[in-house]
Amino acid sequence: MLACRQLSKTYRTGRGDVAAVVDLDLEVEAGRYAAVIGRSGSGKSSLMAMIGGLSRPSAGTVTIDGTDIWGLGDDALARFRNGRIGFVFQFASLLPTLRLVDNVALPAMLGGVRDSAGTYDKASALLARMGLGDYLDAYPSEISAGEQRRAAIARALINDPALLLADEPTSDLDEQTEIEIMDELLGVNRELGTTLILVTHNLALAEQAEQIVHIANGALVA
Ligand SMILES: Nc1ncnc2c1ncn2[C@@H]1O[C@H](COP(=O)(O)OP(=O)(O)OP(=O)(O)O)[C@@H](O)[C@H]1O
Ligand SMILES: [Mg+2]
Secondary structure, three states: OEEEEEEEEEEEEOOEEEEEEEEEEEEEOOOOEEEEEOOOOOOHHHHHHHHOOOOOOOEEEEEEOOEEHHHOOHHHHHHHHHHHEEEEOOOOOOOOOOOHHHHHHHHHHHOOOOOHHHHHHHHHHHHHHOOOHHHOOOOHHHOOHHHHHHHHHHHHHOOOOOEEEEEOOOOOOOHHHHHHHHHHHHHHHHHHOOEEEEEOOOHHHHHOOOEEEEEEOOEEOO
């Protein structure tokens, strides 16, 4: 479902060029859980941003379900990203002025759904699945960091993505909350068949993965 070929990312900075990802080849099969591990600065987030259509590669290709995503025009890429890829970031990324249910429904509304009642039903059901059924009308500031992360997972799932990308979604949370949120992500992977690529520093979490992608200095470690 995912293929990266000769993928590279070089940042141009005042201090010179930084080669964050170098000629990286990677395949992940549909429905898999793949864990990305590696030291800080090894290029994990840079890789995820290219896979997710957020940061243009300096060289190479990213193909998702047969689509060369960086070959798409800007509008087509935005539509592809919104419709096919879900993201969960490390820190809260919910919009503070919207209720949880609005935050979760938003990517579907942006996609131009006609059935807004159906979308809100689905947003409510996803929040309930994440244990937030009583918080539909709450604002992000009224819930805990762990609950915000659950809401972000619900939002990432509203458009039934084929691919769920999570970049250290639990690293700032306590151990028990981390386990609970990982259970939600793995449940999505197993029950909905969503391909999951997770960046983590937690080796116990990585060991549960069907595929481990170990990165050092922007390249795969065999
Ligand atoms: N926007 C940027 N501009 C310049 N250099 C960058 C930028 N983003 C990342 N880098 C550099 O690219 C390299 C890889 O960074 P990246 O964020 O991908 O690492 P990471 O593996 O995600 O690290 P961490 O585990 O700390 O999140 C680092 O040397 C970093 O300093
Ligand atoms: Mg990172």
